[in-house]
Amino acid sequence: MDLPxxxxxxxxxxxxxxxxxxxxxxxxYALHLLRLDEAKYADFLSALSTLxxxxxxCRRCHCVSDTELCPICSSPKRQHGIICVVENIQDVLAIExxxxxxxxxxxxxxxxxxIDGIGIRDIxxxxxxxxxxxxxxxPIQEVILALPTTMEGDTxxxxxxxxxxxxxxxxxxxxxxxxxxxxxxYADELTLARSIMHRVPFESN
Amino acid sequence: MDLPxxxxxxxxxxxxxxxxxxxxxxxxYALHLLRLDEAKYADFLSALSTLxxxxxxCRRCHCVSDTELCPICSSPKRQHGIICVVENIQDVLAIExxxxxxxxxxxxxxxxxxIDGIGIRDIxxxxxxxxxxxxxxxPIQEVILALPTTMEGDTxxxxxxxxxxxxxxxxxxxxxxxxxxxxxxYADELTLARSIMHRVPFESN
Numbered sequence: 001m002d003l004p005x006x007x008x009x010x011x012x013x014x015x016x017x018x019x020x021x022x023x024x025x026x027x028x029y030a031l032h033l034l035r036l037d038e039a040k041y042a043d044f045l046s047a048l049s050t051l052x053x054x055x056x057x058c059r060r061c062h063c064v065s066d067t068e069l070c071p072i073c074s075s076p077k078r079q080h081g082i083i084c085v086v087e088n089i090q091d092v093l094a095i096e097x098x099x100x101x102x103x104x105x106x107x108x109x110x111x112x113x114x115i116d117g118i119g120i121r122d123i124x125x126x127x128x129x130x131x132x133x134x135x136x137x138x139p140i141q142e143v144i145l146a147l148p149t150t151m152e153g154d155t156x157x158x159x160x161x162x163x164x165x166x167x168x169x170x171x172x173x174x175x176x177x178x179x180x181x182x183x184x185x186y187a188d189e190l191t192l193a194r195s196i197m198h199r200v201p202f203e204s205n
Numbered sequence: 206m207d208l209p210x211x212x213x214x215x216x217x218x219x220x221x222x223x224x225x226x227x228x229x230x231x232x233x234y235a236l237h238l239l240r241l242d243e244a245k246y247a248d249f250l251s252a253l254s255t256l257x258x259x260x261x262x263c264r265r266c267h268c269v270s271d272t273e274l275c276p277i278c279s280s281p282k283r284q285h286g287i288i289c290v291v292e293n294i295q296d297v298l299a300i301e302x303x304x305x306x307x308x309x310x311x312x313x314x315x316x317x318x319x320i321d322g323i324g325i326r327d328i329x330x331x332x333x334x335x336x337x338x339x340x341x342x343x344p345i346q347e348v349i350l351a352l353p354t355t356m357e358g359d360t361x362x363x364x365x366x367x368x369x370x371x372x373x374x375x376x377x378x379x380x381x382x383x384x385x386x387x388x389x390x391y392a393d394e395l396t397l398a399r400s401i402m403h404r405v406p407f408e409s410n
Contacts, residue, residue, distance in 0.1 A: 002301065004276050005269040007252075007259045014252040018234045029223045031294060033256060034269070041257050045250070047212075047219040051238060052246050054212045064210040064239070071209050089236060096207065 003027075008034075060131065060138075062107040062124050063092050072096075072104055079103045081141040085128065085160065087111055087148060095146065103144070106131065111147060111156040118152075125160060132167050142170040149176060208232075213239075265336065265343075267312040267329050268297050277301075277309055284308045286346040290333065290365065292316055292353060300351065308349070311336065316352060316361040330365060337372050347375040354381060 003009040008030055015026035033041065057063065058070035065071070072078055072092075082103030086092055092105050108123040132140045143164055147153040161171050177195035178187045187195070208214040213235055220231035238246065262268065263275035270276070277283055277297075287308030291297055297310050313328040337345045348369055352358040366376050382400035383392045392400070 003269065003298065004263075005260050005271045007255055007271055008269050010252045011256040014249045017249070019237050020230070020233070025225070027295065027298075028225070030256060032224050033253065034260060036257075038257075044219045044222070045254055047215045048238065048253070049250055050212055051216040051235060052241075052243075055210050055239060058209075064208065064213050064236075066210045066212055090232065093208065093232070 057107075060127075061105045062109060062127070063105055064089055077102075080138050082144065083128070083131065083138075083140055083142070084144045084146050086146050087153070091146065103142075104138075108147075108156070111150070111152040112159060113152040120159065123156070125163070128160070129163055132164065132169055140167075140169055142172060145171065145173045147173075262312075265332075266310045267314060267332070268310055269294055282307075285343050287349065288333070288336065288343075288345055288347070289349045289351050291351050292358070296351060308347075309343075313352075313361065316355070316357040317364060318357040325364065328361070330368070333365065334368055337369065337374060345372075345374055347377060350376065350378045352378075 003012065011030045011033070012023060012026045015021060015029045016023050018026075021029070033044065036044065054066065056065050056068065058065040058073055059068055060073045061070060063070045063072065067074070079102050083106050084095060084101060084103055085106045085108060086095070087108055087110065089107055092107060095101050095105075106124065106128045108125065108128075110118050110123045112118060112120060112123065128143075131138055132143070143160075145157045145160060147157045157173065164171050175198055176191060177198065178184060178191060184192060208217065216235045216238070217228060217231045220226060220234050221228050223231075226234070238249065241249065259271065261270050261273065263270040263278055264273055265278045266275060268275045268277065272279070284307050288311050289300060289306060289308055290311045290313060291300070292313055292315065294312055297312060300306050300310075311329065311333045313330065313333075315323050315328045317323060317325060317328065333348075336343055337348070348365075350362045350365060352362045362378065369376050380403055381396060382403065383389060383396060389397060
């Protein structure tokens, strides 16, 4: 596709760098932006430019935040004795959406993946350990590992579990099993097996 | 979804105004932008900000352009006696991609649609007529209507055809028929009927 405007072409090329956006969608976005009135376009641009300058990562849990400490870490209503360890910020939002978890989080920012060149030092494991080392700041009793069930996720969980052993904190992992509403017939064998292995008392189900 | 950062939330809200982008995709885009390094982010923002200030619409055909007259209108290699009338800029790009058309274009910027409040004066019909009124600038011999086959597209084509009658230019419409490679069996009746009605000599097929 050869656009009759180089400037439009550059904007399309940039928009096409967004994850999952192809040239055709990028063109649609660019033409939509072109049609916006000045005020709306200014709003759009300013929201994107403050994004980079004003959004911080929480210095404790590494989730996005407008302040040094994110609303979750600074809330007195949360249980600061339980940390849920997740791969990324989307995972925090997914768990928050359930409205069932009242503890705090720790965002690793990735999982150990030697193929992608991501080692132990490239993700936030060190800061997780130091959170547990200083119980006067946060009296951590339990660490919940909510990492993906991929080789990389399992490796990361295994490593973190090993590192946590000396501190005597309880380490748990989120339950895997058949999704609520799914029929057993179509579940994959691994999931079904785990579902049976980790069965729970009927009353608490 | 309640983000722990208002600034991120604003960026997500703005990105979700792009056509076909939901909150979830917008969040993915925003987090991707957050992860970009400074230089790449600056490129992204500058491409979007110059978009609005530097892209013009060609004063003759209303297609996007970096200059007052677009590369197609100003090209001596194009046939300036044939105008293809299309609804929007994407249509120009689609026809250009075929590399079969050597004439020029006229972008209406919409079709007549009383339900959406789009009347004759809201689209570029007036400028089309004035292009034909001044043969010393462009010696127009033929106008090809390449408008959508919707009620609105047909109404617009009908109106333009009527307006063009006094000028004695040839008015044609792009052929409708079975797509190349499609089987007759699955074609809709209207298309198949048009395909037979507007059959062409075998040699020119």
